Amino acid sequence: MRTSKTESKHPFSAARLSCLAIGAALSCLSPAALAQVSSMVANGNYSYDGNASTALVDSFPANSSGSVDVLNFSNGAGRSETGLHSYGDVNGSFGSRASGAGIYAVNGGFKIVQSFTNTSAVAQLGSFHFQITPGALHNSIGSALTGNQYVEAGLSFNLQRGSNSVWNSAAWLRSDAGGTSFTSIGDASLYTGGDTLYTVNGLSRDVDLGVINAGETIQLTYTLSTAANGNTVAGPDRWVPPGDFVVPEGWSSWDGCTRGMAAASMSTGGCGLEPGDVIHTDGHWVAGDVSGSHASSGDPFRLQLADYGIGFNVDSGGNTLGEVSLSPVPEPTTYAMLLGGMGLMGLMAARRRRRDGR
Structure with a gap:
């Protein structure tokens, strides 16, 4: 294929210039x-x-x-x-x-x-x-x-x-x-x-x-x-009625064994509990x-x-x-750079077709 004089004089082809324009625009969109x-x-x-x-x-x-x-x-x-x-x-x-x-x-x-x-x-x-x-x-x-x-x-x-x-x-x-x-x-x-x-x-x-x-x-x-x-x-003894404790989402065996709030789980060998497990305590005097x-x-x-x-x-x-994440809010100038790069690519392609007689 014949190489044009324009292409031989300039180290950047139309495609490379377009890619650079688009790349520059995309770099503006990259979160940092x-x-x-x-x-x-x-x-x-x-x-x-x-x-x-x-x-x-x-x-x-x-x-x-x-x-x-x-x-x-x-x-x-x-x-x-x-x-x-x-x-x-x-x-x-x-x-x-x-x-x-x-x-x-x-x-x-x-x-x-x-x-x-x-x-x-x-x-x-x-x-x-x-x-x-x-x-x-x-x-x-x-x-x-x-x-x-x-x-x-x-x-x-x-x-x-x-x-x-x-x-x-x-x-x-x-x-x-x-x-x-x-x-x-x-x-x-x-x-x-x-x-x-x-x-x-x-x-x-x-x-x-x-x-x-x-x-x-x-x-x-x-x-x-x-x-x-x-x-x-302190007062007189009291009666504690029976009850059930349902292990909530996110609770782990570490929580049940060390936090002290699931005392019932401690008395029933509660280490290894999973969310949704039910711990029952019988009625008792305190x-x-x-x-x-x-x-x-x-x-x-x-x-x-x-x-x-x-x-x-x-x-x-x-x-x-947990993390802080960013997503781009493109500005009008960013869109202009993208469209400009795409337009430049189309223009150079059309010129090449006319030059080559296609």
């Missing part, structure tokens, strides 16, 4: 991002027997360790006790647990702040994927609650872009002389149960972050808080004692500082539990 942890903190406070509250805090990057952890279990002079554990790691998981019995007030929390930059040449649609770790809200009634006696457990989750909340969920379980009540706001599908025990289901979430403009840096703040409060004294409450949950959270977003750890089934 830069992410880093700005700060992370675990905190809590506790008191028992009406004493002054003690505060605990551990923060990153102040401690430069890449992890934060506050832990305390205390007993009062009477039968009061408190338990607190809030923790997190940029290469691990995070969670919070608050519990107590008798006369107590416990609060725990974890917060992580991340900056996320869209380094591509066009606006991108941001999406945040994550998984809630199973947990529980549980009130343990040791003796009948009378007068102003009560126990309560609560927790809340909140994801913010800048100062605006883009996803949240909170729940509160309270038992007093009038009975037990459960309330929730935001995403209520996290909670399953009844009476004095509600489980926090292990569910994944996909939250729309909206448009992130080219070169824009956004701040993502994720906060988990737990609370347990109570004012009770010796009069102080009452207590417990709140706990967390999120698998393995942070990877990658060029294309924030990746998280993977569960045993190989499913990604």
Whole structure:
């Protein structure tokens, strides 16, 4: 085939020029991002027997360790006790647990702040994927609650872009002389149960972050808080009626063996439980004692500082539990580059056909 003078003078053929134009346009559509942890903190406070509250805090990057952890279990002079554990790691998981019995007030929390930059040449649609770790809200009634006696457990989750909340969920379980009540706001599908025990289901979430403009840096703040409060004294023995506990989605044998909330599973050899399994407890008498409450949950959270977003750890089934992903929002100039490249390719092909007499 004859080579034209035009083609021999220029190292770039029409096809190569077209490919370069299209490639440049497509490169504008490719998602790219830069992410880093700005700060992370675990905190809590506790008191028992009406004493002054003690505060605990551990923060990153102040401690430069890449992890934060506050832990305390205390007993009062009477039968009061408190338990607190809030923790997190940029290469691990995070969670919070608050519990107590008798006369107590416990609060725990974890917060992580991340900056996320869209380094591509066009606006991108941001999406945040994550998984809630199973947990529980549980009130343990040791003796009948009378007068102003009560126990309560609560927790809340909140994801913010800048100062605006883009996803949240909170729940509160309270038992007093009038009975037990459960309330929730935001995403209520996290909670399953009844009476004095509600489980926090292990569910994944996909939250729309909206448009992130080219070169824009956004701040993502994720906060988990737990609370347990109570004012009770020991009373007479009480009868606990029979009941069934259904293992929720996301619950694993590790949860059933260590979280302490599925006490029935412990007494029936519950390690190895699967979602949907039913644990039955017979009716029984409980010796009069102080009452207590417990709140706990967390999120698998393995942070990877990658060029294309924030990746998280993977569960045993190989499913990604959380990440920030980007999809392009093409601008008019991008479409123009694509159409221009295609038009150039058509024009050069037509000229070649005329030159070759075809």
